Amino acid sequence: MNRIFVDFEMHPISKDYFEQRQVWKYEIIEFGAVMLDEDGNEMDSFKSYVQPQFMKRYSGMIKDLTGISEESLLAASGFKTVLDKFVSWCCSKGQEFTVYAWSDSDLIQIMREMELKGIPCKGDDLDYTLSHWIDFQKEFTNLIGFDRPLSLKDALVYGGILPEGHLHDALWDARNTAELFRQVQNPEEYKDVISRIKEAMKPKKSLGSSLGELFDLGLLVFPEAV
Numbered sequence: 001m002n003r004i005f006v007d008f009e010m011h012p013i014s015k016d017y018f019e020q021r022q023v024w025k026y027e028i029i030e031f032g033a034v035m036l037d038e039d040g041n042e043m044d045s046f047k048s049y050v051q052p053q054f055m056k057r058y059s060g061m062i063k064d065l066t067g068i069s070e071e072s073l074l075a076a077s078g079f080k081t082v083l084d085k086f087v088s089w090c091c092s093k094g095q096e097f098t099v100y101a102w103s104d105s106d107l108i109q110i111m112r113e114m115e116l117k118g119i120p121c122k123g124d125d126l127d128y129t130l131s132h133w134i135d136f137q138k139e140f141t142n143l144i145g146f147d148r149p150l151s152l153k154d155a156l157v158y159g160g161i162l163p164e165g166h167l168h169d170a171l172w173d174a175r176n177t178a179e180l181f182r183q184v185q186n187p188e189e190y191k192d193v194i195s196r197i198k199e200a201m202k203p204k205k206s207l208g209s210s211l212g213e214l215f216d217l218g219l220l221v222f223p224e225a226v
Contacts, residue, residue: 001038001095001096001097001098002035002036002037002038002043002093002095002096002097002098003035003036003097003098003100003178003181004033004034004035004036004090004097004098004099004100005033005034005036005099005100005101005136005174005175005177005178005181006031006032006033006099006100006101006106006174007032007033007101007102007106007170007171007173007174007177008028008030008031008032008106008109008110008170009028009029009030009032009062009066009068009168009169009170010026010027010028010029010109011026011027011029011052011055011058011059011062012025012026012059012062013025013026013027013052013054013055014054014055014056014057016056017054017056020054020116023112023115023116024109024112024113024115024116026109026113027050027052027053027054027055027079027113028050028079028082028109028110028113029049029050029052029062029066029068029073030047030048030049030050030066030068030169030170031046031047031048031050031082031086031170032045032046032047032169032170032171032172032173032174032175033045033046033047033086033089033090033170033171033174034046034171034174034175034178035090035093035097036178036181036182040181040182040185042175042178043093044089044092044093045171045174045175046085046086046089046171047170047171048076048077048082048085048086049068049072049073049075049076050073050076050077050078050079050082051073051074051075051076051077051078051079052073053078053079053117055073058070058073065168066168066169067166067168067169079113079117079119080117080119083110083114083119083126087123087125087126087129088125090125090129091125091128091129096132097132098132098133098134099129099132099133099134100133100134100136100177100178100181101133101134101135101136101137101177102136102137102152102155102173102177103135103137103138103149104135104137104138107130107133107135110130111130136177136180136181137149137150137152137155140155140180140184143184143194144158144194152173152176152177152180153167155180156176156179156180159180159183159184160183161176161179161180161183163176164176164179
């Protein structure tokens with residue numbers, strides 16, 4: 001079975017579109033995904049910008065965060081076209097697959113945006129893709145025994161993984177999520193790292209005001225992962 005790691009970048013719907021914002025408040029502006037084979041090797045990748053339908057002004061904050069230019073968005077295809085291409089790509093190898101995302105927010109986003117734009121949830125490939133979706137953030141936090149969600153950036157740091165590429169680039173975020181998945185596939189090999197993460201995240205008895213006082217970050221040194 002292949003594994004697909006996906007990430008989306010979003011843009012808020014303009015407040016001018018009051019009715020649309022009652023349904024949902026964001027649109028996907030970038031799809032990014034990588035496909036791994038059964039041995040964890042990257043087989044293929046998918047990246048596409050998406051032209052937002054309900055954007056009056058491009059947010060400077062989103063531009064700075066993602067590095068996506070307004071010109072790239074305006075030249076891109078719309079959501080349904082890119083969604084169809086993504087689903088076709090997921091199914092292109094003719095094998096069973098599972099989709100992994102960091103948190104359940106990406107699946108919620110895609111479902112609500114389909115509702116917003118009147119796209120019916122029908123078709124065998126689309127149904128398979130959306131019904132074989134796993135929240136890897138939840139799996140990871142359960143693995144390390146932590147009781148609150150971690151950002152992908154923090155999870156990579158705690159896992160001793162130096163992120164590649166640009167954070168908030170959908171393809172690179174998907175690729176970094178896949179790397180974290182590879183790291184935790186063998187719990188026996190990973191148990192030393194897990195124990196260090198748990199120990200590092202224990203609050204000290206004497207609580208201070210800084211992060212360094214709250215957690216012993218010095219324990220996050222991974223001899224084989226730095």
